[in-house]
Amino acid sequence: MIPSGAAGQSRVELLECASGQSAGQTTLDAPLAAPAVLAADGSALYAATRSGELLRLVVPTLETSARVTLAYRPAALAAGSGPDAILLAGGRGDEPLSAHDPVTLNELARYRQRDGKAATVSALMDNPGRSALVVGFDDLPETWEIVYDRAAPPVLLGFVHDYRNKEAVPLPGRLTARPFIVASPTRAFAPGPLPWELARIDSRGALGVINLEVRREIERPALAPPGGPERVAAWRQPAGGAADGQGPAGARGWVAAAPGASALVPMRAVGWRPLPPIELGGEVLALTPEPWGPRVLAAHRGQDGILVSTVDPSDGAVTRLATLPAMRGERAMATLRFVPGKGSGSGAGCVALVDADGRWLGSVSEPERGPGAAPALSR
Numbered sequence: 001m002i003p004s005g006a007a008g009q010s011r012v013e014l015l016e017c018a019s020g021q022s023a024g025q026t027t028l029d030a031p032l033a034a035p036a037v038l039a040a041d042g043s044a045l046y047a048a049t050r051s052g053e054l055l056r057l058v059v060p061t062l063e064t065s066a067r068v069t070l071a072y073r074p075a076a077l078a079a080g081s082g083p084d085a086i087l088l089a090g091g092r093g094d095e096p097l098s099a100h101d102p103v104t105l106n107e108l109a110r111y112r113q114r115d116g117k118a119a120t121v122s123a124l125m126d127n128p129g130r131s132a133l134v135v136g137f138d139d140l141p142e143t144w145e146i147v148y149d150r151a152a153p154p155v156l157l158g159f160v161h162d163y164r165n166k167e168a169v170p171l172p173g174r175l176t177a178r179p180f181i182v183a184s185p186t187r188a189f190a191p192g193p194l195p196w197e198l199a200r201i202d203s204r205g206a207l208g209v210i211n212l213e214v215r216r217e218i219e220r221p222a223l224a225p226p227g228g229p230e231r232v233a234a235w236r237q238p239a240g241g242a243a244d245g246q247g248p249a250g251a252r253g254w255v256a257a258a259p260g261a262s263a264l265v266p267m268r269a270v271g272w273r274p275l276p277p278i279e280l281g282g283e284v285l286a287l288t289p290e291p292w293g294p295r296v297l298a299a300h301r302g303q304d305g306i307l308v309s310t311v312d313p314s315d316g317a318v319t320r321l322a323t324l325p326a327m328r329g330e331r332a333m334a335t336l337r338f339v340p341g342k343g344s345g346s347g348a349g350c351v352a353l354v355d356a357d358g359r360w361l362g363s364v365s366e367p368e369r370g371p372g373a374a375p376a377l378s379r
Helices: 160-164 330-334
Strands: 002-004 011-015 022-027 044-048 053-058 064-069 073-079 087-093 097-100 107-111 119-127 132-137 142-147 155-157 169-171 177-181 186-191 197-202 207-211 216-219 232-236 252-256 263-268 284-289 296-302 305-312 317-325 337-340 350-354 360-365 376-378
Touching (some): 002 337, 002 350, 044 073, 073 119, 132 186, 197 232, 305 360
Antiparallel strands (some): 011 022, 053 064, 073 087, 087 097, 087 119, 142 177, 197 207, 207 216, 232 252, 284 296, 296 305, 305 317, 360 376
């Protein structure tokens, strides 16, 4: 399933990923302050409203099972994955971030900046490979990582000589913010090819590469700013599948496209230099990693509508899957995004293409096993 409910809307809905059919809907007492978020296992839908409430809605009835009032104006929401998952809500205020139990919504932790000044959370993203959520700010050049794994080792805070003398102050590893400086404020994040790598879209729409192991932004690739996470996608060849032998994990990197561009620009995680562009023949509208393989899914303009293709960044091969009907309005065409299905059944192995309001346009499903098998597109 996928959630349908954009900021500013009062109606939220669950859609079957593969068909776009409604699996449940409800109308909230106040408009959403951020897009609704579906739990990783598909058991609950979370909503933060402009009235300052945080809600847990049971799937599939969407009845409210828990409700709390936040101490700030919410603007972002993200849910963790696995048995230790938490819910993270962020917004504007002196304490602009809070962690919540995913069932009761009881507050587990509340966060403030080190200088105590008001701040605005602009980006939240789950990173299940590290059992962590990452946090970006609209008005601060900082990124935080908050680990929710109950077995996380302690966090040591202190100066360099404190570490050397073993005098650093140990704090609980779970739910303690791990802040580090980045080049500028953050607009959004996008997943990386490995759990410790992620893409950061800054306040100007430019791309940066973060390494969470060393807690810094390691590269600012020399390419046209993609503008948003919907035009950035990670890729990774399987172990032993890279022709250039880039380590045991194979070749990896990102592809990106600037607004209005008809070509993807691939990069590899060696030198981070742009490689020759991959032409798609029409404006690139949305990108996402292929969940079941090493390629990238791309939605781009065609003469008769929206083309959906798979792209292999390692060799530039492009395979057309299908054409979706043309949409009305430039806003709708310019704000497409791919959303992975969650939960069991049709949610597994499915990626839906939606517009700015969360309306389902089509979906791509994992291909059947066998020679020559290709992803299946529903519309």
